Amino acid sequence: xxxxxxxxxxxxxxxxxxxxxxxxxxxxxxxxxxxxxxxxxxxxxxxxxxxxxxxxxxxxxxxxxxxxxxxxxxxxxxxxxxxxxxxxxxxxxxxxxxxxxxxxxxxxxxxxxxxxxxxxxxxxxxxxxxxxxxxxxxxxxxxxxxxxxxxxxxxxxxxxxxxxxxxxxxxxxxxxxxxxxxxxxxx
Numbered sequence: 001x002x003x004x005x006x007x008x009x010x011x012x013x014x015x016x017x018x019x020x021x022x023x024x025x026x027x028x029x030x031x032x033x034x035x036x037x038x039x040x041x042x043x044x045x046x047x048x049x050x051x052x053x054x055x056x057x058x059x060x061x062x063x064x065x066x067x068x069x070x071x072x073x074x075x076x077x078x079x080x081x082x083x084x085x086x087x088x089x090x091x092x093x094x095x096x097x098x099x100x101x102x103x104x105x106x107x108x109x110x111x112x113x114x115x116x117x118x119x120x121x122x123x124x125x126x127x128x129x130x131x132x133x134x135x136x137x138x139x140x141x142x143x144x145x146x147x148x149x150x151x152x153x154x155x156x157x158x159x160x161x162x163x164x165x166x167x168x169x170x171x172x173x174x175x176x177x178x179x180x181x182x183x184x185x186x187x
Contacts (some may be wrong), residue, residue, distance in 0.1 A: 003120040006141025007039070007182075010156045011149060016126050018150035023055070024047045025148045029175040030072060031057065032144065037076045039142070043083055043117045047110060049125025053099075056080070056124075061097050086113065088128050107135045107152035130158040140184050141166065148178040 008016045009026040017023055027168045028036070048056065063069060067104030085099040088106045102109050110132055114121065123129045125174070132138050143156065166183035173179050 001115060002045070002118050002131065003139045004110070004137050004150045004186070005039075005043070005120055005122045005142060006124075006133065007122065007140075007144070008124060008126070008156060009144045009146060011153075012145055012147055013117070013129055013149045013151065014155050014157065015150050015153040016156050017051075017154040019136045019152045020053075022150070022153070025150055026146050027176055027178075029178070032122070032174040032178055032180075033070075033072050033076070035172075035174070035180065036144075037072055037121075039078065039084070040076060040079045043122045044122055045113065045121040046080075046083050046085045047113070047121060047123040047128065048085060048087045049128030050087065050092060051127070052125035053087045053089070053095070054092075055083075057097060057099075086153070106131050110137055124137070125152050126156055133157070133164070134161050136162070136164075136185075138185060140169075140182060143177045144174075144179050145181070 010016055011025060012016065018025055051153050060080040064074040081096065081097055085097070086102055087095045087099055088102050090103050092101065105127060112116055115138060129138070165186040167186055168181065169184050170182040171180065
């Protein structure tokens with residue numbers, strides 16, 4: 001059975017996207033970017049909601065070919081392209097770059113995907129992840145908290161139906177006051 005990881009950059013007040021779909025508050029140092037790249041290298045399946053998919057697919061398919069791309073950005077782009085992806089959406093018609101589109105029930109499909117063999121899967125997009133959290137499918141939470149308050153937007157966590165006990169497995173501080181916390185779900 002696959003492990004499911006929900007991890008994103010988040011503001012100190014708990015948002016992954018600020019008002020007006022603003023994501024410019026997240027400043028990744030080279031060290032933090034490398035940490036995300038190292039995590040991405042371990043992932044064998046990426047699950048995306050539509051909005052995060054659109055943001056990622058607008059940049060990373062050709063991120064290694066952009067002028068001024070750093071070695072870390074080149075590596076991330078190649079890993080991202082090669083990793084199988086599933087996008088959950090009822091509003092887009094097609095996807096590309098080693099990706100499959102699912103328009104049906106997300107929780108049913110995620111459950112099916114996790115039941116199979118393979119390395120860890122990562123879920124991205126707070127709305128999609130909220131359904132997986134409520135269904136009790138998330139095994140690990142990764143919050144990379146940036147020292148900024150944005151006052152609103154799309155939260156990392158939405159309301160949960162049941163109490164979820166967690167174990168802290170890692171903390172790390174990055175340049176600029178960014179703090180990583182990783183938690184595993186207690187089962």
